Amino acid sequence: MHLKPVPDPAPPLDDGRKASVAELERYATVLRINCVRMLAVAKSGHLDSSLSAADVVTALYYRVLRHDPRNPSWPERDRFVLCKGHAAPIQYAALAEHGYFPHQDLMGLRKIGSHLQGHPDMTRTPGVEVSTGSLGQGLSMCVGICLALRLDELDDNVQVFGVLSDGDIQEGETWEGVAAAAHFEVPNLTAVIDYNHLQTDGTTEEVMDTGDVRAKFEAFGWDAIEIDGHDMGAIVEALERSRTLRRPAAIVCQTKKGRGVSFMEGRFGFHGKPPSQEQAEQALEELETRYREQTDALGSDTPPPDSGPEIPAPADSTD
């Protein structure tokens, strides 16, 4: 196996420390709380798809990605591509928490005049590398980014992370990208598959079984592993390992849709449906309780996140 040095992620925290697994778990709760509040106000969007990807997105933005919110176009930044663009709220929450744009912008999600579109839009939102939302395109876009980075001789240090959904795996174009990544031997691509087994019309097994996704990537010549997509320690280890490889790497994350909210977790029927006011309140109660528990467990010497669950409750969110 070819290994390359792992560059320090920059900036992980203001004081230069790497976030611990326990801290990351609490950040994930913060992002989930953001998502629930955004969707309750927007009354539109994909909450359960955002929650299933929350742990992966947290690990990336708070620990693994080398990025600089003050300079979103830094040429040597790692690239994050949300191939499953319908999970935009989880990326928006992470971007806002890192200061890419003001926190209150989150409450404009999906509204006229807001830069936070229903799906990520590179022409409007700082920190969005390419526009996504049409499933299947994201991974090929990632391959294109990798090829450009190679020509700029940046592919040793700059990693491209794409987060894919079950729907992406069903799209034929994804496999064009998988083949191209192997053919062009891009050394700096990590595909994270948020395998939550639920889609709009039912379970993936019912609608169009995607089967052993890990084996499929491996058959195309990728490094491919499968992990519990809610085990923060395993996520961090897999992501950091992937950037040491000199070949494209797939991390198949077994996840649960709606993770973190008991009445949504792994349940069919929430895809693309915003929470009612009652559901949002119940979800927030659960998540805020978890946030307090996680904060207590971390002890008093750990600085709290900048904002935490402090987004003002929406005044107009009656459903």
Added chain:
Amino acid sequence: MPEAKTEPIATRQAYGDALVELGERDENVVALDADLAVSTQSIKFGKKFPERFFNCGAAEAGMMSMACGLAATGKVPYASTFAVFATGRSYDQIRLGIAHNQLKVRIGASHGGVSLGEDGASHQMIEDIALMRVLPHMRVVVPADYNQAYRAVIESYERFEGPIYMRFGRPSTPIVYEEIPETLGSGTDVLREGKDISIIATGHMVWRALDAAETLAREDGVEAEVLNVVTVKPLDTDAVIESLAKTGVGVTAEEHRVAGGLADAVREAAAEQHPVPIFALGLGDEFGVSGTAEACMEHFNLTASGIIEQAREALLKKPIVSHPPIHGGHG
């Protein structure tokens, strides 16, 4: 600029030749193809700059998304394949990844129209101009000959930050421009002046339009004005309306469906600004058929005589006075 060509040659040859010049000029120029690099002539670039040439195999959708990723990371991608796959197969990828993002991607679509010939309906693309014309931000360019095609490719690098669709043809076609002309300025050239009728043509129909104008002058005593629309979108409506206002009647000619093509572009402008009869030569509600390039063109009446027929019909409908006087005044 190289020396202008004088003998018949295909516009797709210009794509490959000009790409090499661009590759020499700027190392950020990259090219992609989908297993048709010899046909599209991108192979010339690929041989010269193999590290910047990406053959994606028969995977056009992936190619367009890769072009998006390359452009988003500072490269200037030229993505080529047959027009049918460059637009129909990968429409959604062009739509979101390239047009919506207003990226500097150039789509080099070869083998446009029925003059692709023997491969028949599955490969003869007759809706690409329409598909690309309705895409927000997309510029649509259809050169008339090799010399104009060469310059169009060079200017596609030099000008315009947004995306461009360029359509090239398979067969050798006669030279229209004796010099390599400035091309993407207004996007419309008056190649022959006349007062009786406007023949508005694009691509492979331009040299035929000039032939038709000669015949009309000789046999009918009709002075036809011939316009070459190389930029179908955005249409230079000033040039088109100026000609129609002068002649009072028009014929459009394109190797493409009339619906959504040059005909509709011209009629949209005229309907608002100067409504006059405009007859359209192109494909109706039908697909292509197999045959040699010229046989296919003849099958669909895409010839000089086809233009002449349309012109004679149109002239019968020409209003006696193209600017009706305002009634009710007593000077």
